[in-house]
Amino acid sequence: MSTPTADVVVTGLGATTPLGGDVASTWEALLAGRSGVSRLTDDWAKEFPAQLVARLSTEPSEVLDRVRIRRLDRSQQVAVIAAEEAWRDAAGADSGVDPLRIAVVFGTGIGGAVTLLDQDDILEAKGPKRVSPFTIPMLMPNGPAAAVGLAVGARAGVHAPVSACASGAEAIRWGLDLLRLDRADMVVVGGTEACVHPLPMAGFSAMRAMSTRNDEPQRASRPFDKGRDGFVLGEGAAALVLERADAAKARGAKIHARLAGAGGTADGYDLVAPHPEGEGAGRAIVAAIRDAGLTAADIGHVNAHATSTPIGDTAEASAIHHAIGDHPLVTATKSQTGHLLGAAGALESVFSILALREQVVPATANLDDPDDDAAVQALDIVRREPRKASFSAALNDSFGFGGHNMALVFTTA
Numbered sequence: 001m002s003t004p005t006a007d008v009v010v011t012g013l014g015a016t017t018p019l020g021g022d023v024a025s026t027w028e029a030l031l032a033g034r035s036g037v038s039r040l041t042d043d044w045a046k047e048f049p050a051q052l053v054a055r056l057s058t059e060p061s062e063v064l065d066r067v068r069i070r071r072l073d074r075s076q077q078v079a080v081i082a083a084e085e086a087w088r089d090a091a092g093a094d095s096g097v098d099p100l101r102i103a104v105v106f107g108t109g110i111g112g113a114v115t116l117l118d119q120d121d122i123l124e125a126k127g128p129k130r131v132s133p134f135t136i137p138m139l140m141p142n143g144p145a146a147a148v149g150l151a152v153g154a155r156a157g158v159h160a161p162v163s164a165c166a167s168g169a170e171a172i173r174w175g176l177d178l179l180r181l182d183r184a185d186m187v188v189v190g191g192t193e194a195c196v197h198p199l200p201m202a203g204f205s206a207m208r209a210m211s212t213r214n215d216e217p218q219r220a221s222r223p224f225d226k227g228r229d230g231f232v233l234g235e236g237a238a239a240l241v242l243e244r245a246d247a248a249k250a251r252g253a254k255i256h257a258r259l260a261g262a263g264g265t266a267d268g269y270d271l272v273a274p275h276p277e278g279e280g281a282g283r284a285i286v287a288a289i290r291d292a293g294l295t296a297a298d299i300g301h302v303n304a305h306a307t308s309t310p311i312g313d314t315a316e317a318s319a320i321h322h323a324i325g326d327h328p329l330v331t332a333t334k335s336q337t338g339h340l341l342g343a344a345g346a347l348e349s350v351f352s353i354l355a356l357r358e359q360v361v362p363a364t365a366n367l368d369d370p371d372d373d374a375a376v377q378a379l380d381i382v383r384r385e386p387r388k389a390s391f392s393a394a395l396n397d398s399f400g401f402g403g404h405n406m407a408l409v410f411t412t413a
Contacts (some may be wrong), residue, residue: 005168008179009413011253012090012241013350014082014190017230018234018337021058022085027354029057031386035336037232038326052194052220054234054338062243070148071134073112078237078343079144080151087152090241095186096367102381103156103184104149105174105267106192106239107167109342110402112139114193123242133367138315140334148239156184162342163174164400165305166264167191168238169345172408173262187246190239191346207272209309222366223306223332224313224376231307234338238347242340245413255413257353260294263287267403274312274399278319281405285323285397289406294322299409300391302363303352305399306332308337317375328377329389331355335365345398345406352394352410361387362370 013023019035022028029036036054045051060077061069069077083106087093092102115138122130137143149158157178163169168191176187204210205353211230213220221232248255265287267280274281289296302320305315313332320330325379327347333351340347355361367383 003382006180007245008176008259009248010132010240010256010353011243011248012086012092014085014089014351015236015238015347016056016058016078016081016348017236017347018054018057022196023083030333030336030351033363033364033365035376037217037224037338039217040213047256048201048205049212050201050205050230051214052211052217052232053370054232055196057237070211073115073138073143075108075111075192076138076144076147078194079106079190079192080147082113082237082239083148084151084191086188086239086241090253092152092186092241098344099153099155100157101156101185102152102154103173103187104145104152104154105159105161105189106145107161107163107171107342108141108192109162109164110195110200111141111195112143113200114197115139117197117199121321124390134185137377148188152188154188165341166398166406167342169349169396169406169408170264172346173238173264173406174351176259177264179242180371185243187242187243188239190237192237193343194234194235196233196235201233205310206405209310219366221308221335222306222371223308223335223364224317224381225367226369226371228308228310228313229308231334234340236340236347237343240349246329257358258314258413259408260411261288261292261409263407265399265405267405269403270354271338272401274315276315278315278402280398281316281397282323283317284405284407285395288395288409292409292411293341294393294409297394299324299328299395300389301355301394302328302330303394303396304330304332305346307334314371314373314376317373317379321375321378326380328380329361329387330379330381331362332364333362338407345396348396350410352396356394356410356412359388359390361389
């Protein structure tokens, strides 16, 4: 019987993002400083104050067969693509793990919004008989997790945390718990989002949460910069395969990193605004480091949630500064990918693992003039170009509407 202290490792990575159709191309583009942000050319976007998105670099139809494209919402399509890459990377099909001991935890913040809204348009225009029979399974928020479960043959359980922009990170924490508690031997975890559509765009615009730097798309997402004015909506998915270290080593699996600890809290402050000093976020970071059996001094790199919103970035900077200190190398990769909402924590965990594995921290794009906030000024935020470094532990944090706070610690295996 495993104990809560069992070592858990990452044996598979997968992603499809605005920077690339897989992990390798996404990582290469990130280090090269390329941006996935562009201006919408759709007619419906012309009157929108915010017209910027980070669309997928590779369309799902280039990867999946026509049947799955027709039966899966876009958020489910990208979830399956990322999960199947991670599954191949982990040699999951050849692992010998009993499907009764394989689980899936895949989160999303919004889920099948595009299906819901498109089918409502069909209902209004053509009547109920023209609505797709796949509408319900395509719009339900557990749909991506269910689709991934079917893709990998998981029968130990399929779970779907929905905690806004912390969903992907929460899925990873949930997978860690399943392994520690011996409820599964292999868990596919991750997050997904694909909701580039007039209504979500209009809603975020009405909140004044999105950048309106429409004439400079690739410079619009600028975390920690004085000129930041909101996030850029992105789409995509990322996945990890988790196993207990002893089992992974016994089968000769490639190990990318160790998932050493996780922490989660709630702000209890406001439905959408973070605590101004990042109090809840800081508690999640402290909890994750403690869970990993480390100290703040051990954390050499932080992949920050940093969405490029005026309030969110300074609150997070305060949380990092007070919970860890000013010694880690900090980066904000949403400056190039945009904000993938429920997929953000999963994708940025992949980035944290690759940074740890390759000992290089990607640069924060568009950080020309750092905010005057004392915490921002105190942090060592990597900018202009990636920085080589030597570190054995990296932390990724994610926060979401509702006051959800998650932090994950990865170490060298």
